[in-house]
Amino acid sequence: MSSPKPERPLRILVINWQDIRNPLGGGAEVHLHEIFRRVAACGHEVTLLCSAFAAAPAEEYVDGIRTIRRGRRHTFNFIVPMAYRRLRRQQPFDIVIDDLNKIPFYTPWFVREPLLTIVHHLFGRSIYLEASFLPASYVYLSERLVPLVYRRTPFAAVSASTRDELLQKGIQSAVALLPNGVDLTQYQADPAQKSEKPLIGYLGRLKRYKSVDHLLRAFALVQKEIAEAQLLIIGDGDYAANLHKLVRELNLQDAVRFTGQVSHEEKVRQLNASWVVVNPSPKEGWGLTVIEANACAIPVIAADSPGLRDSVRDGQTGWFYPYGNIERLAEWLVTMLRQPQTRETMGAAARQWAAGFSWDASAQQALKIIKQTIDN
Numbered sequence: 608m609s610s611p612k613p614e615r616p617l618r619i620l621v622i623n624w625q626d627i628r629n630p631l632g633g634g635a636e637v638h639l640h641e642i643f644r645r646v647a648a649c650g651h652e653v654t655l656l657c658s659a660f661a662a663a664p665a666e667e668y669v670d671g672i673r674t675i676r677r678g679r680r681h682t683f684n685f686i687v688p689m690a691y692r693r694l695r696r697q698q699p700f701d702i703v704i705d706d707l708n709k710i711p712f713y714t715p716w717f718v719r720e721p722l723l724t725i726v727h728h729l730f731g732r733s734i735y736l737e738a739s740f741l742p743a744s745y746v747y748l749s750e751r752l753v754p755l756v757y758r759r760t761p762f763a764a765v766s767a768s769t770r771d772e773l774l775q776k777g778i779q780s781a782v783a784l785l786p787n788g789v790d791l792t793q794y795q796a797d798p799a800q801k802s803e804k805p806l807i808g809y810l811g812r813l814k815r816y817k818s819v820d821h822l823l824r825a826f827a828l829v830q831k832e833i834a835e836a837q838l839l840i841i842g843d844g845d846y847a848a849n850l851h852k853l854v855r856e857l858n859l860q861d862a863v864r865f866t867g868q869v870s871h872e873e874k875v876r877q878l879n880a881s882w883v884v885v886n887p888s889p890k891e892g893w894g895l896t897v898i899e900a901n902a903c904a905i906p907v908i909a910a911d912s913p914g915l916r917d918s919v920r921d922g923q924t925g926w927f928y929p930y931g932n933i934e935r936l937a938e939w940l941v942t943m944l945r946q947p948q949t950r951e952t953m954g955a956a957a958r959q960w961a962a963g964f965s966w967d968a969s970a971q972q973a974l975k976i977i978k979q980t981i982d983n
Contacts, residue, residue, distance in 0.1 A: 616650050616651045616652050617651045617652070617701045617702065617977065617978075617981075618651075618652045618654075618698065618699060618700045618701045618702075619643070619646065619651055619652065619653045619654065619700065619701065619702055619704060619977065620654045620656065620691070620694065620695075620700045620702070620703045620704065620720075621639065621643060621653065621654065621655045621656070621703075621704045621706060622655075622656045622657075622687060622691070622703065622704070622705050622706065622712055622714065623635070623636070623639055623655065623656075623657050623706035623708075624657060624658055624680070624683060624684075624706075624708065624709055624710075625657055625658060625660075625680075626640070626655055626657045626669065626674050626676070627639075627640035627669060627670075628663065628669060628674075629657070629658070629660050629663070630660065630868075631660070631680070633811075633812050634727065634787070634891075634892065634893075634895040634896070635706065635708045635727050635892070637787075637895060638725075638727070638765060638787055638892075638895070639655075639706055639725075640669075640670070640672070641788060641966040641969070641970075642785070642966065642969050642970045642973050643655070643672055643970075643973075644669075644670035644671055644672055645966060645967060645970035646970055646973060646974060647670070647671035647672055648671055649970075649974070651974075652673070653671065653672045653673065654672070654673045654675060654694065654700075655672050655673065655674045655675065656675050656677065656687070656690055656691065656694065657674065657675070657676055657677075657683070658676060658677070658678050658679060658680050658683035659676035659677060659678060659679060660676070660679075660680070663676055664676070665677070675690075675694070677690045678690070684710045684711075684712055687712045687714075688717045691703070691714075691717065691718065692717075695719070695720075700720050701720065701721070701981055702720055702721045702722070702723060702977055702980060702981050703718045703720045703721070703722050703723075704722075704723050704724075704725060704977075705718075705722065705723070705724045705725070705760075706724075706725045707724050707725065707726050707753070707757075708726070708727050708728075708892075709730075709746065710745075710746060710749050711749055711750065711752065711753055711756070711757075713752070713756050714760075715756050715757055715759075715760050716756065721980050721981050721983075722760055722761070722980075723760075723761050723762075723763060723976065723977060723980045724757055724760050724761070724762050724763070725762075725763045725764075725765075725785060726762055726763070726764050726765070726769055726773060726892075727764075727765050727769065727891075727892025727893070728765075728766075728768075728769050728772070728890055728891060728892040728913065728914055729750050729753065729769075729772060729773075729776075730746055730747070730750060730816075730890070731747070731750065731890070732747065733816055733889050733890045734746045734747050734816070735747070736815060736816040736818070736889060737814060737815045737816035738815075753776070754776040754777035754778060755777075757778065758777060758778055758779045758780070759779055759780050760778075760780055761780050761781055761782075761783070761976075761979075761980050761983075762778060762780060762781070762782040762783070763782070763783045763784070763785035763973070763976050764782050764783070764784060764785065765784075765785060765786060765787055765892045765893045766784075766786070766892060766893040766913075766914050766917040766918075767784065767917055768893075768913040768914050768916055768917050769892055769893075769913070769914065770782045770784060772913065783972075783976050784972075785969060785972055785973055785976065786893065786964060786969055786972075787893050787895045787898065787918075787964060787969070788964045788965045788966035788967070788968065788969045789895075789898045789899055789901075789902045789961050789964050789965075789966070790966060791902055791961065791962060793871065793875070794875055794878075794899055794902035794903055794961070795875070795902070795903065796879065796902075796903050796904035796954070796958060797875075797876075797879045797903070798879075800876055800879035800880050801879065801880060801882070802837070802880045802881070802882065804835050804836070804837050805833055805835060805836040805837065805882055805944040806836075806837050806838075806839055806880055806881050806882050807822075807826060807829070807836065807837070807838045807839070807881065807882065807883055807884075807885060807940060807944075808838075808839045808840075808841060808877065808878060808880075808881030808882075808883070808884040808885070808900070808905070809822055809838070809839070809840045809841065809842070809884065809885055809886075809887075810841045810842060810874070810877075810878065810884060810896040810899065810900060811841075811842050811886070811888075811896050812842055812843070812844040813840070813842055813843055813844030813845070813846045813847045813850060814844050814845065814846050815846045815849070816888070816889065816890075817844075817846070817887070817888050818887040818888055818889060818910070818930075818931075819840065819846070819850055819887065820849070820850065820853055821887040821931060821933055821936065822838070822885050822887050822936070823838070823850065823853050823854060823857060823859065823863070824853075824857070824933045825885075825887075825933045825934075825936040825937040825940060826838045826859065826862075826863070826937075826940070827857045827859060828933070828934065828937035829937050829940045829941055829944070830859070830862060832937075832941045833941060833944055833945070836862065836944060837862050837863070837864070838859070838862060838863045838864070839863075839864050839866065839877060839880070839881060840863065840864070840865045840866065841866045841869060841874060841877050841878075842866070842867075842868070843867045843868045847865065847867075850865070851865065874899075875903065878899065878900055878903045878905055879903050879905070881900070881905055882905075882943070882944060882950060883905065883906055883907070883908060883925075883940065883943045883944070883950065884896075884897075884900040884905050884906075884907045884908075885907070885908050885909070885936070885940070886907060886908075886909040886910065886915055886919075887909075887910050887930070887936065888909075888910060888912060888914075888915065889910060889912050889930050889931075890912050890913050890914060891912065891913070891914030891915050891918075892914050893914050893917055893918050894909070894914055894915045894917070894918035894919065895918075897909065897915065897918040897919055897925075898918055898960075898961045898964055899961075900957070901924055901957035901958060901960055901961040902957075902958060902961040902962075903958075904954035904955060904957055904958040905954060905957060906924055906925040906926075906943065906949075906950060906953035906954055906957050907919055907924065907925035907957070908925050908926050908927075908928065908936065908939050908940060908943065909925060909926075909927060909928075910927070910928060910929070910930035910931075911927040911928065911929055911930060912930050915927075920956070920960060923953065923956045923960070924953055924956050924957040924960050925953060925957070926939050926943075
């Protein structure tokens with residue numbers, strides 16, 4: 608992002624559970640990093656307070672962002688107030704940004720500077736799809752306090768779905784949009800990489816709530832119609848072992864491949880090999896992996912879920928199916944695999960759709976929101 612150096616650099620403190628180098632990071636960390644490394648490149652001082660992980664230094668600069676790691680994954684929210692107070696004694700900040708995902712930090716209770724909260728999505732009851740009852744209830748009840756604690760805090764949401772949810776829950780302040788982006792120089796269509804056999808792709812973390820098991824069960828039905836079809840699962844996570852077990856139970860070992868964590872270059876290659884990509888999640892902030900696939904001219908079949916409704920254009924860049932309806936998902940997959948003209952038309956529309964999302968534009972929007980928050 609090219610921009611003139613500011614007359615006085617803003618001193619920005621961002622608080623998030625994880626940083627881009629944390630192996631447990633996901634779309635929220637990509638969104639934060641891509642935006643704020645550009646903000647830092649404009650000459651602003653960006654400090655990120657996040658949790659530590661094995662072998663990570665306590666402090667380092669990552670793409671211009673001063674990254675400070677304290678506490679651990681399961682205790683970070685408890686040490687945030689103390690760590691914040693120590694940091695502000697070392698240097699003043701013009702604004703604090705609370706990247707709210709997972710357990711809230713309740714920053715309005717202790718932050719003294721102007722405060723902006725970025726939200727991807729609230730779990731709500733979908734957390735019970737991910738965790739057992741007690742930890743899920745901890746997350747659920749923690750989120751229930753958000754409308755009370757943050758009700759007058761300015762928000763930036765990554766999608767209209769999340770913005771509408773915040774307003775419905777009683778947030779009384781303005782909620783601006785701060786969308787995801789994609790770098791079209793890093794995600795490009797390469798027809799030469801296309802798989803000869805019908806290949807369905809999944810890209811994302813392997814978490815229980817992501818419902819990748821729905822895709823596996825739908826794929827078992829697809830194979831009854833298209834015996835040579837294959838499924839590629841790109842990514843890793845703590846639900847991987849369960850998915851491997853389900854593959855064996857469904858007798859799909861010869862047709863399903865798990866890549867685990869891959870490099871960016873390999874991810875793009877595997878996306879280009881796919882004929883169609885699926886996102887079966889019940890809830891997303893927006894669906895960053897959808898646009899990454901779209902940038903490679905790959906259509907996406909997705910659950911008709913909050914967030915995904917914002918990143919998929921039904922009938923143009925892909926199709927929706929009712930979340931959890933495995934039979935309908937299988938039907939759409941068979942249709943897509945059997946209709947090359949549909950894939951080509953939707954793929955071209957998907958690439959054009961992805962071209963409308965820029966990290967540079969999102970970074971400029973972030974700076975605009977930040978300055979408005981400070982001035983108000």
